[in-house]
Amino acid sequence: MTAAIRIEQVSKRFGATQALDRVDLEIGQGEFFGLLGPNGAGKTTLISALAGLVKADSGRLAVMGCDVQNDYGAARRQLGVVPQELVFDPFFTVRETLQMQAGYFGIARGQARDAWIDEILDNLDLTSKANANMRTLSGGMKRRVLVAQALVHRPPVIVLDEPTAGVDVGLRQALWRFIRRLNEEGHTIVLTTHYLEEAESMCTRIAMLKAGRIVALDTTRNLLSRPAVRMLRVRTDACLPADLGAGPMQEDGWWIFRFENFSEIETRLARIRAAGCTIVDLEIGKPDLEDVFLKVMQEQEH
Amino acid sequence: MGGGFATLLYKEVLRFWKVGAQTVAAPVLTALLYMLIFSHVLEDHIKVHDIPYTAFLVPGLVMMSMLQNAFANSSSSLIQARVMGSIVFILLPPISPREFFAAHVLASVIRGLVVGAGVLLATLWFVPLTFAEPLWILAFALTGAGIMGGLGMIAGMWADKFDQLAAFQNFLIMPLTFLSGVFYSIASLPTFWQQVSYWNPVFYMIDGFRYGFFGVSDSSPWLSFAVALGCLLIVSGITLNLLERGYKLRD
Numbered sequence: 273m274t275a276a277i278r279i280e281q282v283s284k285r286f287g288a289t290q291a292l293d294r295v296d297l298e299i300g301q302g303e304f305f306g307l308l309g310p311n312g313a314g315k316t317t318l319i320s321a322l323a324g325l326v327k328a329d330s331g332r333l334a335v336m337g338c339d340v341q342n343d344y345g346a347a348r349r350q351l352g353v354v355p356q357e358l359v360f361d362p363f364f365t366v367r368e369t370l371q372m373q374a375g376y377f378g379i380a381r382g383q384a385r386d387a388w389i390d391e392i393l394d395n396l397d398l399t400s401k402a403n404a405n406m407r408t409l410s411g412g413m414k415r416r417v418l419v420a421q422a423l424v425h426r427p428p429v430i431v432l433d434e435p436t437a438g439v440d441v442g443l444r445q446a447l448w449r450f451i452r453r454l455n456e457e458g459h460t461i462v463l464t465t466h467y468l469e470e471a472e473s474m475c476t477r478i479a480m481l482k483a484g485r486i487v488a489l490d491t492t493r494n495l496l497s498r499p500a501v502r503m504l505r506v507r508t509d510a511c512l513p514a515d516l517g518a519g520p521m522q523e524d525g526w527w528i529f530r531f532e533n534f535s536e537i538e539t540r541l542a543r544i545r546a547a548g549c550t551i552v553d554l555e556i557g558k559p560d561l562e563d564v565f566l567k568v569m570q571e572q573e574h
Numbered sequence: 575m576g577g578g579f580a581t582l583l584y585k586e587v588l589r590f591w592k593v594g595a596q597t598v599a600a601p602v603l604t605a606l607l608y609m610l611i612f613s614h615v616l617e618d619h620i621k622v623h624d625i626p627y628t629a630f631l632v633p634g635l636v637m638m639s640m641l642q643n644a645f646a647n648s649s650s651s652l653i654q655a656r657v658m659g660s661i662v663f664i665l666l667p668p669i670s671p672r673e674f675f676a677a678h679v680l681a682s683v684i685r686g687l688v689v690g691a692g693v694l695l696a697t698l699w700f701v702p703l704t705f706a707e708p709l710w711i712l713a714f715a716l717t718g719a720g721i722m723g724g725l726g727m728i729a730g731m732w733a734d735k736f737d738q739l740a741a742f743q744n745f746l747i748m749p750l751t752f753l754s755g756v757f758y759s760i761a762s763l764p765t766f767w768q769q770v771s772y773w774n775p776v777f778y779m780i781d782g783f784r785y786g787f788f789g790v791s792d793s794s795p796w797l798s799f800a801v802a803l804g805c806l807l808i809v810s811g812i813t814l815n816l817l818e819r820g821y822k823l824r825d
Contacts, residue, residue, distance in 0.1 A: 326825060327820055327824055344668060345668035345670070348667060349668055353662075353666055359659035359660045359663075360660060361658075361660045361663065362658075364588075368588075372663075373667070375580070376667035376669060379577065421663065425667075
């Protein structure tokens with residue numbers, strides 16, 4: 273099956289900044305894919321190169337097998353992009369905005385087009401705002417219109433750049449439900465987000481970018497089972513023996529140890545017991561994507 | 575041309591039409607004010623080519639308004655969309671550089687013609703005009719507005735800020751249009767300034783346009799049309815090349 277997105281050896285430089293450095297990435301059809309990385313890692317540049325908003329210095333990008341340079345018409349028809357910035361055209365209403373976006377893609381006026389626009393408006397809870405001018409909408413509403421604009425030509429591949437930045441909790445939930453449904457209906461979803469718990473709960477596969485390179489690429493499950501820095505929290509009936517090893521911290525009567533391997537726990541617990549202390553309570557922190565993310569980013573420092 | 579072109583043209587026309595007070599009524603009023611003041615001061619004193627001054631002035635004002643508004647339309651549309659970021663909505667769809675160019679230039683021509691027609695209608699009320707050769711009028715109106723629509727696209731892509739665009743307008747477009755024989759026949763100028771005027775392409779557009787009304791002009795209408803057509807080809811070529819390369823739009 274043709275890959276939804278294929279990126280081969282793509283580099284892009286802006287002045288002194290290497291925004292993308294020989295990036296290779298393949299995303300299959302129907303995937304729910306997360307693109308993570310700190311600010312300036314190159315996420316938006318990668319998306320822009322894919323959408324033809326930025327010309328890569330070298331390498332090739334294709335959407336559903338269509339090259340974004342040589343076959344840009346077909347490539348752009350396969351791709352819906354929700355940009356990160358809250359942009360809008362102040363001259364038009366919500367419905368006009370969507371009708372025009374459909375027209376740009378060559379979708380003729382008519383019942384089919386209007387019905388689909390109505391359906392998108394309904395799904396994004398925008399029906400009551402259909403005839404409101406874009407200027408009068410709140411930030412969250414404008415964000416929803418951006419999502420609607422990306423869907424108006426029914427693209428099989430949808431890219432969302434920070435779709436929930438600055439969006440309130442209720443809307444965020446509704447947005448995710450809608451995007452998850454699109455994914456279940458067969459759309460390939462690629463998203464960047466700063467909220468790692470969102471990526472953890474939504475994405476089946478994740479790439480981490482740093483300084484224009486992909487530094488980790490794996491299924492979310494595998495990433496979470498990587499040895500990450502975890503925390504052991506222990507409460508004892510008395511103070512701890514002195515030879516317990518480096519780095520315990522105290523917080524509200526809990527002793528906190530950082531560890532990577534479970535064998536480290538055994539030796540520490542054995543020492544506590546040998547010193548005659550009794551363990552009253554014990555917790556082991558489950559690693560989340562944030563721990564993995566921080567660890568991957570730190571490893572890249574060295 | 576696909577549906578993208580038609581929609582983009584429609585959007586560009588709707589964009590200026592929705593703020594018509596600013597984009598159509600205001601320039602018509604400005605041209606009227608020019609006419610009232612200059613005709614009040616000069617009508618009794620000057621005849622050009624044996625034509626009463628006010629009648630001589632009207633075609634120049636009409637053309638000047640058309641040129642300036644055609645430029646303003648494409649340039650302000652592009653820079654606004656770039657500064658606000660809404661340019662992505664027309665960069666993401668499969669609109670080819672040619673369609674992109676044609677839609678913006680054509681919308682500029684339409685705005686120019688609407689404003690020009692407005693000025694003409696408003697002044698006809700004061701000044702009786704003749705229409706000696708209407709085809710020349712149309713030919714120069716279309717090529718002139720087309721050139722300025724293309725120049726406006728170049729300026730709108732080049733300028734990163736509104737003040738850069740204003741500089742382009744104030745230091746290039748305004749002098750070229752004002753010093754082109756809108757208010758006078760260049761035959762009345764000292765020899766040196768006559769020679770300079772012959773290097774100003776806008777002079778030929780105004781002169782040829784005026785020929786269409788009176789059947790007399792400083793220069794042959796065929797020469798003027800050749801210059802205008804040459805300018806249109808050059809400006810279009812440059813604009814299309816910038817669009818193909820994605821200059822500042824798809825860096």
